[in-house]
Amino acid sequence: MKRTLLLNPPSFQDFDGGAGSRYQATREVTSFWYPTWLCYPAGLIPESRVVDAPPENISVDQVADLAPDFDLAVLFTTQPSFAHDLNTVSRLKAKNPRLTVGLVGPQVSILAQESLQAGPQVDFVARREFDYAILEAAQGRAWKDILGISYQEEGRIHHNPDRPFIEDLDALPMVTEIYHRDLTMEHYEIPYLRYPYVSFYTGRGCPGHCVYCLWPQTFTGRRYRVRSVANVVAEVRRSLELFPQAAEIFFDDDTFTADGERARQLSREFRPLNFVWSATARANTSYETLKAMKEAGLRLLVVGFETGDPQVLKNIRKGVTLDLGRRIAKWCRELGIQVHGTFMVGLPGETRESIEASIRFACELDSDTIQVSLASPYPGTEFYDFCRDQGFLQDDAMVNGSTGYQQCVVDYPGLAAAEIFAAVPKFYRRFYFRPRYMARAALVMMRDPAERRRLLKEGRQFLSFMFKRRQCEKATGTEGQRCP
Numbered sequence: 142m143k144r145t146l147l148l149n150p151p152s153f154q155d156f157d158g159g160a161g162s163r164y165q166a167t168r169e170v171t172s173f174w175y176p177t178w179l180c181y182p183a184g185l186i187p188e189s190r191v192v193d194a195p196p197e198n199i200s201v202d203q204v205a206d207l208a209p210d211f212d213l214a215v216l217f218t219t220q221p222s223f224a225h226d227l228n229t230v231s232r233l234k235a236k237n238p239r240l241t242v243g244l245v246g247p248q249v250s251i252l253a254q255e256s257l258q259a260g261p262q263v264d265f266v267a268r269r270e271f272d273y274a275i276l277e278a279a280q281g282r283a284w285k286d287i288l289g290i291s292y293q294e295e296g297r298i299h300h301n302p303d304r305p306f307i308e309d310l311d312a313l314p315m316v317t318e319i320y321h322r323d324l325t326m327e328h329y330e331i332p333y334l335r336y337p338y339v340s341f342y343t344g345r346g347c348p349g350h351c352v353y354c355l356w357p358q359t360f361t362g363r364r365y366r367v368r369s370v371a372n373v374v375a376e377v378r379r380s381l382e383l384f385p386q387a388a389e390i391f392f393d394d395d396t397f398t399a400d401g402e403r404a405r406q407l408s409r410e411f412r413p414l415n416f417v418w419s420a421t422a423r424a425n426t427s428y429e430t431l432k433a434m435k436e437a438g439l440r441l442l443v444v445g446f447e448t449g450d451p452q453v454l455k456n457i458r459k460g461v462t463l464d465l466g467r468r469i470a471k472w473c474r475e476l477g478i479q480v481h482g483t484f485m486v487g488l489p490g491e492t493r494e495s496i497e498a499s500i501r502f503a504c505e506l507d508s509d510t511i512q513v514s515l516a517s518p519y520p521g522t523e524f525y526d527f528c529r530d531q532g533f534l535q536d537d538a539m540v541n542g543s544t545g546y547q548q549c550v551v552d553y554p555g556l557a558a559a560e561i562f563a564a565v566p567k568f569y570r571r572f573y574f575r576p577r578y579m580a581r582a583a584l585v586m587m588r589d590p591a592e593r594r595r596l597l598k599e600g601r602q603f604l605s606f607m608f609k610r611r612q613c614e615k616a617t618g619t620e621g622q623r624c625p
Contacts, residue, residue: 143212143241143279144188147179150229151194151201152222153540173329175340177316177393178245179217182275183323184314189279191319196328201229208237215243215267215275218256220519221540223248227260234262243278243290245271247359251521253291257298265292269360270307270345306346306362311372316341321383333441333481333510334419335388335591339380343373343407347395349423350458351445352523353488356395359521365399374410381416388591389440392420399423401430408437419443424461424469431472441479441509444469449502450495453488457524463502470506482508486568487516487551487561489527496564500571507577513568515547515561 173196183189190211194204208214214233218226230242241264249256249266256266267274267290274289284292289304307313317339320326326337334340344367347357357363380390397420398404404420408430411418419441420434431442446466448454454463473480484503486496503511518525518534528534528551535552549558572578586593 142186142188143281144210145183145186145190145275145279146207146211146214147176147183147189147191147275148204148214148216148229149176149179149191149193149195150216150218150222150226151199151204152225172331174331174393175316175320175324175329176217177341178271179215180316180319180323181272181313182215182279183319184316185272185276186279191323193324193328197325201232204229205232205236208233208240211237211240213241213243213279215245215271215278218244218246218248220248221538223256223259227262230260230262241265241278243267243275245275247355247519247521249291251359253300254298257291257293261293263293265290268303269362270304272307272313274304306364306366308366310345310366310368315376315379317376317380317383326384326387331391333443333512334391335417335440337384337387338389338391339384339387340391340393341376341380342394343368343392343397344394344399348399349396349460351447351460352457352527353485353516353518354395355519355522358523359519361395365394365396367400367403370403370406370410373407374414377411377414377416381414388417390416390418392418394421396423397421398426398430401427404430405433408433408439411437414438421445422469424465426469428472431469431476431478435476435478439478441481442473443481443483444508445483446502446506447483447485448488448495449499449505450490450492453490453495456489466502466506470508479510480506480508481510481512482506483512483514484568485514485516486564487549487553489524491516491553491561492556493560496561496568500568503568503572504575511569511572513565515549515565516551517547518551 176191176193179191183191192199192204192207216226216229226244233242234240242262243265244256244263245267250268253266253268257263265278265284269289271289274287277287284290284294285301288301291298291300320339326339329338330336331338344365346361346364346366347354348363348365349357350363377390380387415438417438417440420439422442422444424444424446447457447459449463451463454461470480482503484499486499516524518528533551533553535558536548536550538548538550540547549562551561552558582596586596
C-alpha cells in the first residue's frame, strides 16, 4: 500500500471551497468546511494522512516539505484554485520526483482532458466519486485497470470508462474517525452553525434539477443515494464520543429532506440521543417532517430560496414556488426552527426588478440569517451552457486572482455585471439593517450567550468585509465587479 497524502491545498487566504464545501470562494465571514470527500479514501487507505491547508494556515512551502514522506498525493482542486493547485503539484514533485500525484473534484471530473493538458506534471485525475479509484491507486493497480480515471502515459492522455456511482454507502468508512485522527475541529467554523461543529453526509446526490448547482450535475448525480438509518445513527453516536465539545452536528447532504419519510425515520432515532443538529432542506418540506425533526433536536435549516421572482424561479428549475417558501418560513417560525436562507443574484432572466423582488421577498420571509451569492456558471452545469451559448459570459475567472473573492462573470442585456455585483452588499444592507431584524437579534443575544457570541463575531467580520469592498470600489471606479 502506498503512503498516501490526501491534500486540500493552499490557495487564497481563507478560501472556503475545498474538499467539502459547495461555495468555492473566500466568504465575507470566516467559513471552513471539513474536507469530507478526502476523508473517505483516507479511511480506506491505512497509510494515509489528510492535510487541510486553508484552515490550518499551511503554506505551499510547508506542504512541499511533506512530499518525501509519501508515495502518492491526491489534491482536491476547484475551478477558481486550479492554477494555484498546479503550482502546488510542481512544488511537491520538486521535493519528491518519484511522487505520483492525482487531482480530484468537479473541475477535473468535467474537464479531465483539459486539466491534464494544462498540467503535464499531474499523473492522473479521478472523475466523479473517487473513493475506490484512489484506494486502487494506493494499492498500486495498473492505471488501465482503474475505472473512473484519466491518466498520462508516454505523452498520451487516456480516459478509462466511468466508475458507477456507489450504491452501498454503508460500506464506506466513517469520516468522523479521520477528522479525529488528522484534523483539529476548532479550526472549522460556519457563521450560521454553533461553534465548534461537526458535519458529514447521510447521503449523496440530489433529485433536484436546479440549473446552477455544481455538485449533482458534475459529481454526485441527480439521484439521492442514502446511508441506512442505522449507519447514520452509529456515526452520530461515534461523533458524540469523539467530539464531546461539539455544539452541533450538521448534516451536509445536498438536500437532507429530499426523502421526507427517511428524514422522519432518522429523527425518531435521533430523539433519545439528545443532541443539537442542523440540516439542509427544500421549501417543499412537509409540516410533518419539520415537526418530527424539531422534536428530535433540530435547531436550524438551510433553505435555498434563491430568488423572489417567480419567472427566475422557473428559469432555474428549482421545483418550488414563492408560496412554498412563505409556507416553510411560517412553519419553521411556529415550530421554533431557525432558518438560514440562501439567495443568488445574476441567475438566468435576472433584471433590476427581479433583484428588487428578491430583496423584498427575503425581508418578507424574515429568516434568522441569509447568504447572498453571485450566481456562478461553472463548467458542466446547464447554467454555464446557457451563458456560453447566449454570449452572456464575459470572463471565466469566477474569483479575484489575488483575493479569492467572487467576481461577477455574467453580463445580461440591460443588466451589467457591475450592477449584479453591486446588488450583493445592497441585498445584505436592506435585510440586516431593518429595525425589525436588529430588534430580534438584540433579543436573541440577551437570551442566549452562545448566540450572542456567534452573532457579534459574524457582525464584526461582515462589517469589515463591507468596508474593504467599499474601499476597493472607490479605488477602481466602475470596475466594482473586480473587487472582493
